[in-house]
Amino acid sequence: MPELRELPYCPHCGAKAFHAGDFKPWYCDECDFKLYPNIAAAAGVFVLDAEGRILLTERAHEPSKGKLGLPGGFLEAGETAETGLVREVEEEVGIQIINVNYLCSAPNRYAFGGINYNTLDLFYVANAASKSARIDPAEVAAVHWKLLDEIQPEELAFQSFHHAFQELRRYLSSSD
């Protein structure tokens, strides 16, 4: 899987005089084009039911096919994280969410379309307005409602989830 920083040609003029690396910005000697390889923003949400169970999605595709994810995804230009989550939860599992509140953030790496992206994942907590899920089979294989203590760390799809679950545990214990 190539790193984004292995881009060999200038995306503006096509010259091979393109310097892409860990430093910012990447630049082209031929046309002075500069590219800022910023992280991508993504958001995920812990949707809770009235008994405190968490909605988990079983991922239908790589990366992390078969592992447990959260509803959410990459944010689109011009939308807030909260708006993006309402949209993603509706698309993926057909559930309306209310009381969307920010929890924490964590960096992640996400392999998509043959590129490894650096992301910043924003995590939220929300309540389910109903539990009748209508899943999108293109994205989600199944949904599971689990209590926090029923979730094993090795089931989780992404590294950033480990930090988010720790923060969720603190959030839930402080709101008892």
Ligand SMILES: [Zn+2]
């Ligand atoms: Zn160039």
